[in-house]
Amino acid sequence: MQRIGVFVCHCGTNIAGTVDVKAVAAALKNEPGVVFSADYPYMCSQAGQDMIKEAIAEHRLGGIVICSCSPRMHEATFRKTAAAAGLNPYMVEIANIREQCSWVHKDMAVGTEKAIILGKAAVAKVNLNTPLTPGQSPVTKRALVIGGGIAGIQTALDIAEAGFPVDIVETKPTIGGKMAQLDKTFPTLDCAACILTPKMVDAGQHENIRIFSYSEVTAVKGFVGNFEVTIKRKARYVKEDVCTGCGLCTEKCPQKKVPNEFNLGMDNRRAIYIPFAQAVPKVATIDPDYCMMLKSGKCGVCSKVCTVGAIDYKAKDEYIEEKYGAIVVATGFNPISLEKFDEYAYSQSKDVITSLEFERLTNAAGPTQGKLLRPSDGEHPHTIVFVQCVGSRCEACSEKGKEYCSKICCMYTAKHAMLTRDKYPDTDVYVFYIDVRTPGKNFDEFYRRAVEEYGVHYIKGMVGKVSPEGKKLHVQASDLLAGKQLHIDADLVVLAAAIEPDRSARPLATMLTASMDTNDFFTEAHPKLRPVESPTAGVFLSGACQGPKDIPETVSQAGAAAAKVIGLLCKDHLTGNPCVAHADELMCNGCSTCERVCPYGAITYVEKEFRMPDRTTKLRRVASVNEAVCQGCGACTVACMSGAMDLRGFMNRQIQAEVDAICK
Amino acid sequence: MQNKNERRREQILRISGVNPLKCMRCGKCSATCPSYDEMEYHPHEFVYMVETGDLEPLIHSTSIYQCLSCMACVERCPRGVEPGKLIEALRLTVIREKDANHMTADTIPAVIDDETPQQAIVSALRKYTK
Numbered sequence: 095m096q097r098i099g100v101f102v103c104h105c106g107t108n109i110a111g112t113v114d115v116k117a118v119a120a121a122l123k124n125e126p127g128v129v130f131s132a133d134y135p136y137m138c139s140q141a142g143q144d145m146i147k148e149a150i151a152e153h154r155l156g157g158i159v160i161c162s163c164s165p166r167m168h169e170a171t172f173r174k175t176a177a178a179a180g181l182n183p184y185m186v187e188i189a190n191i192r193e194q195c196s197w198v199h200k201d202m203a204v205g206t207e208k209a210i211i212l213g214k215a216a217v218a219k220v221n222l223n224t225p226l227t228p229g230q231s232p233v234t235k236r237a238l239v240i241g242g243g244i245a246g247i248q249t250a251l252d253i254a255e256a257g258f259p260v261d262i263v264e265t266k267p268t269i270g271g272k273m274a275q276l277d278k279t280f281p282t283l284d285c286a287a288c289i290l291t292p293k294m295v296d297a298g299q300h301e302n303i304r305i306f307s308y309s310e311v312t313a314v315k316g317f318v319g320n321f322e323v324t325i326k327r328k329a330r331y332v333k334e335d336v337c338t339g340c341g342l343c344t345e346k347c348p349q350k351k352v353p354n355e356f357n358l359g360m361d362n363r364r365a366i367y368i369p370f371a372q373a374v375p376k377v378a379t380i381d382p383d384y385c386m387m388l389k390s391g392k393c394g395v396c397s398k399v400c401t402v403g404a405i406d407y408k409a410k411d412e413y414i415e416e417k418y419g420a421i422v423v424a425t426g427f428n429p430i431s432l433e434k435f436d437e438y439a440y441s442q443s444k445d446v447i448t449s450l451e452f453e454r455l456t457n458a459a460g461p462t463q464g465k466l467l468r469p470s471d472g473e474h475p476h477t478i479v480f481v482q483c484v485g486s487r488c489e490a491c492s493e494k495g496k497e498y499c500s501k502i503c504c505m506y507t508a509k510h511a512m513l514t515r516d517k518y519p520d521t522d523v524y525v526f527y528i529d530v531r532t533p534g535k536n537f538d539e540f541y542r543r544a545v546e547e548y549g550v551h552y553i554k555g556m557v558g559k560v561s562p563e564g565k566k567l568h569v570q571a572s573d574l575l576a577g578k579q580l581h582i583d584a585d586l587v588v589l590a591a592a593i594e595p596d597r598s599a600r601p602l603a604t605m606l607t608a609s610m611d612t613n614d615f616f617t618e619a620h621p622k623l624r625p626v627e628s629p630t631a632g633v634f635l636s637g638a639c640q641g642p643k644d645i646p647e648t649v650s651q652a653g654a655a656a657a658k659v660i661g662l663l664c665k666d667h668l669t670g671n672p673c674v675a676h677a678d679e680l681m682c683n684g685c686s687t688c689e690r691v692c693p694y695g696a697i698t699y700v701e702k703e704f705r706m707p708d709r710t711t712k713l714r715r716v717a718s719v720n721e722a723v724c725q726g727c728g729a730c731t732v733a734c735m736s737g738a739m740d741l742r743g744f745m746n747r748q749i750q751a752e753v754d755a756i757c758k
Numbered sequence: 759m760q761n762k763n764e765r766r767r768e769q770i771l772r773i774s775g776v777n778p779l780k781c782m783r784c785g786k787c788s789a790t791c792p793s794y795d796e797m798e799y800h801p802h803e804f805v806y807m808v809e810t811g812d813l814e815p816l817i818h819s820t821s822i823y824q825c826l827s828c829m830a831c832v833e834r835c836p837r838g839v840e841p842g843k844l845i846e847a848l849r850l851t852v853i854r855e856k857d858a859n860h861m862t863a864d865t866i867p868a869v870i871d872d873e874t875p876q877q878a879i880v881s882a883l884r885k886y887t888k
Contacts, residue, residue, distance in 0.1 A: 437790070557789055579795065
């Protein structure tokens with residue numbers, strides 16, 4: 095039997111408002127093993143902690159129970175308090191009488207009764223606690239950034255600048271991501287390429303950064319500080335270290351009819367291509383779906399014109415394995431498919447385009463060299479209608495769109511409308527909005543300038559339908575403030591499509607055992623206090639994979655993620671969690687059930703020699719837990735049929751004692 | 759009077775199954791509506807006025823009969839509010855209170871000519887045979 099101390103916290107009125115804390119302290123004093131019981135207004139305060147330390151010394155306490163808030167809040171605090179007083183930190187138990195008791199009850203009598211029961215359960219458990227010592231694991235001082243958009247580039251640069259090696263894995267042939275496709279950036283209207291490409295070059299030339307372009311992560315093993323990652327380097331059929339990026343092959347390739355994904359299919363590229371002039375790495379890639387040499391063996395023009403012999407038609411996908419201490423997810427976003435919004439005639443008319451297509455149409459490196467021309471006939475549009483919230487802010491069960499606000503559309507639409515009026519004063523520009531949401535430094539001022547200085551017609555209401563009629567697009571819409579239905583014959587309609595996480599995010603989350611929300615955005619460890627960390631240790635979040643965000647926010651988050659990674663990589667060793675599974679080898683029957691249920695691959699089976707009762711020895715197959723990999727989830731302890739698996743700190747008999755105390 | 763209005767409102771919400779609080783006031787229903795110019799009150803106004811309990815003007819307006827019941831607003835509403843169902847429920851409530859159909863089904867064939875769209879015939883059946 096331990097000598098147990100009980101400490102009941104008032105948490106101001108948070109607990110004391112609905113729980114009679116003095117009655118709880120008095121009731122728990124009579125529990126077996128309890129030699130000291132007291133209450134205090136704020137247990138987590140310095141004075142409260144001093145009181146605990148003094149009680150441990152004075153009453154020679156071997157275990158303590160804190161009746162307070164959730165262990166997620168202050169378990170670490172009280173474990174440190176115990177350690178400072180010379181008590182093993184795992185001899186501390188928390189009874190959650192706030193979140194699970196005082197906050198959910200209104201009646202003082204009911205709240206008090208439940209708090210006493212929760213306290214009794216914790217006392218019963220701590221009676222069976224044993225001192226635990228955490229193990230240590232080394233840290234591999236290298237980081238992996240998955241995704242090479244502005245988020246991934248910024249995170250990688252910040253980590254590399256701190257002196258740690260970083261690898262960027264990007265599925266496309268070049269880094270740059272969505273920002274490389276943008277024309278200007280709000281609210282300052284600086285050219286996206288002018289501010290992005292120097293960062294791309296920095297990343298490409300940095301001695302601490304390796305870029306694996308045209309590659310993807312296919313497997314992740316291990317745990318914080320010790321991830322083992324398999325990276326698939328897709329065959330690009332061009333030797334990356336030999337190609338000079340001269341571009342001759344991309345001019346001579348006879349296959350001219352390949353939709354150019356960088357310009358969203360609005361023009362064509364060759365089968366061998368460099369996505370854009372400032373690509374990093376500036377290396378050609380052969381598209382195996384269109385290359386005639388790869389498909390039928392007839393061509394070989396690129397190989398003939400290449401002056402350095404970089405073309406290799408026999409290249410194969412390669413897999414490399416690398417160890418990392420930390421992983422940053424920066425997989426970004428895409429606009430949603432608009433096929434379910436046929437009322438806007440996106441699939442019926444080439445002149446109904448998305449905002450990202452509009453960016454390419456106004457970009458000097460785009461399909462029209464930056465002249466705003468109708469995709470259907472190349473004529474200059476005079477009446478342009480912008481529609482906001484296409485697929486954003488739909489009802490939760492919507493099959494067509496997303497429930498969330500995509501956040502960036504209000505600002506980029508204001509930018510598009512303003513730039514159109516600035517460059518083409520002969521145009522009429524309408525923006526249909528539900529709400530204009532422009533919180534951000536200099537954002538609302540920017541939107542007001544579009545209205546007041548550039549004469550953009552902002553109309554409160556939605557577009558109901560767009561019907562192609564001859565060369566025009568008939569737009570039928572609401573003007574809610576005027577109480578009218580508007581009919582506009584437009585030349586160009588631009589849809590602000592909702593954004594969604596990249597499709598690679600879901601399988602990646604499974605590999606990383608990182609959690610996601612219902613929209614496939616990565617979940618942060620705490621929405622306010624740990625916004626750049628995944629709940630999975632060692633996995634960090636950067637950019638729009640965590641939620642819609644604009645470039646300034648993405649860059650801030652990318653830097654924050656880098657700071658967290660640097661903090662981790664600076665450590666030589668990580669202290670593990672001692673609450674891990676272990677197998678009683680004498681009871682293990684070698685059935686492999688635990689190995690199959692373990693989500694972390696922490697359990698393996700080993701052959702061991704055992705002495706039998708008749709003094710012979712026998713080889714038996716028994717479970718063995720890798721304590722560094724085990725996360726203490728307890729799945730194996732539930733699955734084990736012979737009762738050989740147990741979780742330290744949460745042993746079956748401890749849980750049983752808690753249940754008994756509650757049911758008594 | 760207050761109670762009667764409140765009873766009516768509850769009946770309309772019950773018949774239609776519509777929750778007007780889901781509306782985010784985007785106006786896409788009225789943007790879609792093919793009868794917009796014929797109506798004094800428009801789909802988004804129906805939703806808002808039922809929400810605030812301002813039923814009298816709607817009940818006395820001919821707008822409840824000018825709705826074609828084409829349900830385009832129901833199809834397009836991003837929030838799943840279903841204004842068309844709300845208008846239909848309002849119309850039924852009025853008809854029931856008068857204890858008589860606005861028109862009987864027998865009188866419909868006489869007012870149909872070759873140019874009447876099929877949708878109008880379907881909606882007429884929806885409106886007048888309940």
